[in-house]
Each structure stands twice: as structure tokens, then as C-alpha cells.
Amino acid sequence: MEVIETGLLATHYTDHQALFFLEEGIFVDAQTASPLLPFGKTVHSLDLVVERAYLYDSTLMLRCQSSLPLDQIVENGFDIHNPKALLTFPDEKIQHLVLRAAQWLAWDEKLQYCSKCGSKVQKGKDLTEKRCNTCNLSFFPKFSPAVMVLIQRDREVLLARSAHFKPGVYSALAGFVDMGETAEEAAHREVKEEVGLEISNLEYFGTQSWPFPDVFMIAFKAKYVRGDINIDVNELEDARWFDVKNLPELPSYASISRRLIESFIAAEME
Template sequence: MHDRDTEPPPPLAFQHLKSLLDSLSATTLALAARALELLEFDRAHRFCGACGAPTTLTTDPPARRCSAPDCGREHFPRVSPVVIVAVERGPEILLGRSPHFPPGLYSTLAGFVDAGESAEQAVHREIHEETGLRIRALRYFSSQAWPFPHALMLGYQAEYEAGEIVCAPGEIEDARFFHVDALPPLFPIRYAMANLLLRDFCLRHDRPWPPRPAN
């Protein structure tokens, strides 16, 4: 998302942050994520959403303020919460794939939190909408910034309760329970919450992470 007239001096080069997630330190990543989200906010809030007048940048805290004297509303960078959940059934974990995933890649299921909904309600709703399953024993795992463009990933773990898998048409191409000894061949990148959830699942079942390739 850089000005195409601007090129860095060799040997430097622009790269999309997504391609660097597994190679940057946590400190650098946090800075880069913040920078990317603020740039996107700045680009997308040039005008006041309430009255349409131009906004100006303020820096402490970062915001854009409406220039109309009778409005003056302040707009703050948006954060969009996404829940992502590892549903477990004994030694099995529920993984699914979207139609746009590369072949062989499966991930834990995820979705945006709706307006007026708690994160926990969103987990139950998403799993039911995407697979038809009921879950229980929901517990919070961890969170992380996912600045594409402004998500906050909220990781959860849960146990299968009831139901047969029925994939949501157009959204989930395939979803099933994978045994800890027969996980799919491709995993989400190391940085991703889905990877951390899978890693935790394997380690709790005394399996190595990443899994050893099958002979």
C-alpha cells in the first residue's frame, strides 16, 4: 500500500506485511501492525461519517476530527474483533477450509463478532452457522492483532457437544474432525492464531509440534 512513485534505495524493497509475519520479531511486528492500521484508518476517514465535511488528523491519541464547527466529531481507528475457535472432541480437532484456501490447507473456524454480540456468543453462533455443531466448555485462549486491515483475533478453545457437520454453502468447502495423528498436510503460518491453537492442541496430547511428516 505504498505510493508507486516511491521506491526504496537498493538493496531495500517494499514487501507486504503478510509475507513477513513469520520472520519479524514480536516488537517489530507490533509496530508494523500499528503503522499499517493507522495508515488504513487515515486513508479511509478523510471525511466525517456524520456530516460529510473533511476531517483533519490529530495525533494524541491518533484520530481524525471533523472540520465543521457545528459537528467537530472525532473518529478513532477502528478495531474489528474476530473470534477463532479450536473445537476439540477428545483427540480430534475440528478444522475447515474456505473455497479460496490453497489445496491441502485447513484451519480453525473464525468469524467477525456482530454488532451487539459478545465474543462468546459469536463463537457459538459462528460454529453453528458454519458447521451446524453445538459446542460447550468455551474458554479464552489468547489474542493478536491481524492488521489486514484492522482485525483483532480472539482465540478460543471449546469442546464438541452435539450435532452432525453440515458445511455452510459457499463459505465452508469442507469441515471435519482430524485426529491428532492424522492432521492435514498444510497449516496456517506460524504467526497465525490458528497455528497457535493447533500447536497447543498437539502439545496437550503429547505430540511434537510441528507434526512429524508421515512415513
């Protein structure tokens, strides 16, 4: 990834494909819903001011401002979406570009000052490093590791919901990894704390970068061993066993939790 001088965009990059991020979201083509738009044509029709520009793998990633009202944006054939909504876009390459751009832009904007002395940080050796020259400290993008656990008991799974979920949606249990802890230890601890159950046979499923904000999710399947559901009411609103044939509304396909639950359904329906 490299920084592009915004002054060079109009002369050198008009034919490039670009992702346009605004405060309110990301521009998409209203017809195709794709966020990958031709740079020159889009800048012109939306009267955009580009504040910062980066090039990644021949795609421009842009932070910009538009003075146009929403109805005029729609008239010109565009729409503004939440970047999260694009994580279900059919083209996985575009999903990954949006994830990368959203996470990188958020980090670059947030990290302006040294957390030890408060001095303004400077660019480091590459775009994922910033430096405080007073403290001789480097800062890199940070992720918080978290674990997700889908507990199975015969043909049932344990699903739970927090108060901030969409009404009716249940998901697998999840929580952050503590300092000094392994992901496996975190999985056992979170399950014990949140629902009071003991599990075994922890089986790795997959991971996901989730930049809303900076979570790195590690997903597991596990088998129920013993215990009755005893909810931590500070974390959860409800948790229950659901039969594979009678599941509640599940999270969006954008999140790894959906893929985790779908893999259980597929295995049980065989």
C-alpha cells in the same frame, strides 16, 4: 507517536532506524530480511521521496515513493515484501512495529472525510483521533472483533477451509462478532451456523490484531457436545474432524490460528 515534518528528516533523523512503506509493500534488507533500515543510507541508495513520516518509540514509520525499477532495488541490496510476510519475522519487536505501522498508515490514509456530512476531517488531539468540525464528531481507528474457535473431540479437532484459502490449508472456524453480542455468544453462534455443531467449555486462548484489514481476533478452544457436521456452503468449502496425528496443511505461523492449533497438538502429544 508523533508526526515529523518531512523537511526535517534529512537534517535531524539520518541516524534513525526506519520502516519504509510503499504502495507495493515494505522494503527489507535482502540479506537479513529485516524491514528495520537505517534512514539516511536507505533513502539515498533507493532514491526515495518520503510523503509522510511518523515517529514511534524512536523508529520512523514512513510512507514513501521510489522511482526505481524492482531490478535496481534488488541490485542495491533491498527487496519489497508484503507486510504480512513479516509477521513471522524472528524478532517480535519488529513484528509489532510492522503491525502497528501498517494498521496506522492504512487508517490515516482511508479516513479523510466525515462519514456523516462528507466534510474533510481535521487532526484531533492526538494522532489516533480525527475530527469533523461541522458535526462535532471524532473518529478513531476502528477494529472489527472476530472470534476463532478450535473444537476438540477426544484426539481430534474440527478444521475447515474457505474457498479463498491456499489449496490444502485448513484452519479453525472464525467469524465476526455481531452488534450487541458477547465474544462467547458469537463463538457458539458461529459454530452452530457454519458447521451445525454444539460446543461447551469455551476456554480463552489469546487475541491478535490483524490489520489486513482491521480485525481484532479473539481465539477460544472448545469441546464438542453434539451434532453432525453440516456446512454452511456460503462460508465454507469443507470441514472435517482431523486426528492429531493426521493433520492437514495448517495456516502460517503469522496467524493466531496456527498457535491455537499448535497448542492442541502439544497438549495431545504430551
